Amino acid sequence: MNFSYSDPRTVGPRIRMMMPHLTPLEGRVVDMILGRRDLDETTSLKTIADDAGVSEAMVVKIAKKLGFAGFKDFRAGIVEYNRLPTAELHQELSPDDTGAELAQKVFRTSIHAIEETLSILDPEALERAADLIFAAHQRDFYGIGGSAQIARDVSHKFLRIGVRTSVFDDAHMMLMSAALLGPNDVAIGFSHSGTTTAVIEALELARRRGARTIALTNYATSPLAEIADVVLCSTAQGSPLLGENAAARIAQLVIFDAVFAAVAQRDLAAAERNLSATMKAVTAKRRTA
Structure with missing residues (x-):
């Protein structure tokens, strides 16, 4: 599968496709990074490593295992990906959601999958x-x-x-x-x-x-x-x-x-x-x- 690494739309799909090749610990680190809503270009390697409870070398190793040049490339890719309009389409379901809100989230999840699948097709x-x-x-x-x-x-x-x-x-x-x-x-x-x-x-x-x-x-x-x-x-x-x-x-x-x-x-x-x-x-x- 060939990705255009300069295309931020492929960042999320590329990471998800590689997740089965990560160890459970590596997977938890990636999930933690992806779940950070405050991640930006100033977020340091040390901050990520400390929050994940792993070494800085481990974070760099994971980034390279996912196909990035290093931590900075990994961070930049995720930041750009999170800025995409489609990144907001995927939202988790909540027990407090109304029927209309549930429908919106389910539809948006499918739209998100179609948009990203098209980007890597x-x-x-x-x-x-x-x-x-x-x-x-x-x-x-x-x-x-x-x-x-x-x-x-x-x-x-x-x-x-x-x-x-x-x-x-x-x-x-x-x-x-x-x-x-x-x-x-x-x-x-x-x-x-x-x-x-x-x-x-x-x-x-x-x-x-x-x-x-x-x-x-x-x-x-x-x-x-x-x-x-x-x-x-x-x-x-x-x-x-x-x-x-x-x-x-x-x-x-x-x-x-x-x-x-x-x-x-x-x-x-x-x-x-x-x-x-x-x-x-x-x-x-x-x-x-």
Whole structure:
């Protein structure tokens, strides 16, 4: 995943994507720094280290581990990120929130995830994914739990334009599917964490069989991403009640809306013809006034 480090919009997503690679202590230090509302260009390394209860060398080490040149680069990135209008979109839920306030916060969290996902979206990866899906003979989707629901939604989209896919949400069925794939096929693994064993094992087997592989995940350096030919990455900031998955789900659906449009573009005439046919097929199932 390539980031434009000069773009402050990528700072939050970049840090979150690297969090799984930090130790629990390092993660707590980063959470403390991100939670400081008084952080500015004058905040010293000593102040941060003392507040976190760690050495100054530890703070510098964490900054470099996250991909920054050092503490000053890390501090400047967070300060610039916090100044963005979208930084205020994400707000924690409170027991005192009214229904209207809850709705505002939930919607803003999703908007935040979409804005940040767009900022890190790799256009080349999106085009490659569209090419693989369009050209494939067999397209198998793998996902467990909430990720399986995303896979089903994506499958439904593609069926509307005549692009047939198969969704598997059982570990054994995934492996059976992967064992039958070949060089003309594509396997897509859906996993928010990128650590779901069943999905990883299925994608690994599909790759050994010669199929091309695509991963949709929230972490560009996850085990699932490491074994995929193409990685499509969302980014979402978690909250105690909603978690990361809620906002990431919206961002991931939008990512595949873009992939869907790109696949349809490969043969727009066929896509429009098939869309008309599938819409006509279900018209009789709708009640008229």
